[in-house]
Amino acid sequence: MRRRIESLHHGRPVPGLSPGVASGAGADLALVGRLLAGDETAFAEIVAAYSPLMLHIARGFVSNRASAEDVVQEAWLGVCRGLEAFEGRSSLRTWVLAITRNVGRRRGAVEAKELPWSQIDDDGNGAVDPARFRGPGDPWCGGWTEVGAPVPWSPEQLALDGEARRLVTRYLDELPDRQRTVVALCDVDGLGVDQVCEILGISPGNQRVLLHRGRARLRQLLEDYYGRGEVHP
Amino acid sequence: MSESALTCKEIVELVSDYLDGGLDERTARLVDEHLALCPGCDAYLDQMRQTLKVLGSVTPENLSESTRDGLLAAFRDIRPPQPKG
Numbered sequence: 001m002r003r004r005i006e007s008l009h010h011g012r013p014v015p016g017l018s019p020g021v022a023s024g025a026g027a028d029l030a031l032v033g034r035l036l037a038g039d040e041t042a043f044a045e046i047v048a049a050y051s052p053l054m055l056h057i058a059r060g061f062v063s064n065r066a067s068a069e070d071v072v073q074e075a076w077l078g079v080c081r082g083l084e085a086f087e088g089r090s091s092l093r094t095w096v097l098a099i100t101r102n103v104g105r106r107r108g109a110v111e112a113k114e115l116p117w118s119q120i121d122d123d124g125n126g127a128v129d130p131a132r133f134r135g136p137g138d139p140w141c142g143g144w145t146e147v148g149a150p151v152p153w154s155p156e157q158l159a160l161d162g163e164a165r166r167l168v169t170r171y172l173d174e175l176p177d178r179q180r181t182v183v184a185l186c187d188v189d190g191l192g193v194d195q196v197c198e199i200l201g202i203s204p205g206n207q208r209v210l211l212h213r214g215r216a217r218l219r220q221l222l223e224d225y226y227g228r229g230e231v232h233p
Numbered sequence: 234m235s236e237s238a239l240t241c242k243e244i245v246e247l248v249s250d251y252l253d254g255g256l257d258e259r260t261a262r263l264v265d266e267h268l269a270l271c272p273g274c275d276a277y278l279d280q281m282r283q284t285l286k287v288l289g290s291v292t293p294e295n296l297s298e299s300t301r302d303g304l305l306a307a308f309r310d311i312r313p314p315q316p317k318g
Binding site for chain 2: 035036037038039040043044047048051052053055056065069072073076077080081083126127128130133141142143144148149150151152153164165168169172183184187188189190193208211212215216218219222223
């Protein structure tokens with residue numbers, strides 16, 4: 001990833017205000033040019049585009065949604081004041097996210113709520129209730145029991161798209177902090193593993209475990225909601 | 234089944250990495266072999282796919298309107314419009 005960032009830096013174009021900008025370093029520098037010139041529309045656009053992702057990051061370091069909103073606000077003020085420091089070494093987004101992370105971390109320390117990101121969220125529980133598997137002594141030990149096996153969700157259930165989304169949004173909010181943050185960044189925002197690890201300061205191994213646990217929990221909650229087909233009324 | 238075959242209980246711990254392409258080749262093959270024979274795990278995998286699909290469609294929350302308006306006002310202070318030149 002570092003290499004990619006360097007290559008972006010390599011072809012640094014002259015900062016300009018060209019309309020219809022392409023993506024990449026040129027687009028970022030053009031956007032920064034507009035911001036430096038006081039283009040409020042450009043600022044409104046970038047705030048609308050990046051803030052949801054910034055809120056997810058901030059929420060990983062502070063204790064509640066309101067604090068996260070404060071963090072994002074402070075990060076944007078830092079971005080406004082520090083625009084001259086942006087040199088296009090990383091993408092504008094990466095730069096803004098790093099500022100958000102730093103503000104969030106500082107705020108978390110003040111709140112004394114800094115999440116122990118270095119520890120994995122291993123509650124020792126499996127992805128699925130162990131009672132759903134056959135126990136030792138059974139020739140199929142570790143296999144699903146008859147009533148424990150998942151039953152495919154019916155097309156009707158899945159057709160309730162809006163409802164599934166509403167449920168998942170709520171369940172996501174209820175996940176343990178670290179799981180929620182990693183799932184939100186990876187599966188909602190679509191950030192890559194490298195970027196998530198760098199922002200949160202965790203190893204790829206920890207990232208995988210948190211993602212796995214969070215996803216498994218969400219699947220379980222949906223399964224509980226939909227019922228287990230005809231097997232479980 | 235060979236000795237190294239995976240149990241259902243093991244499969245569910247691998248599904249997330251499996252979907253991300255994070256398993257080594259041998260383990261991924263063992264998962265494939267298991268899935269081909271096990272309707273329960275196949276349903277589990279499909280449910281996980283559905284869960285990820287729904288997650289991808291979640292509209293993340295944005296800043297409140299008041300925070301956003303405050304930021305735009307602050308931007309006007311910090312970065313007043315420059316004359317085009």
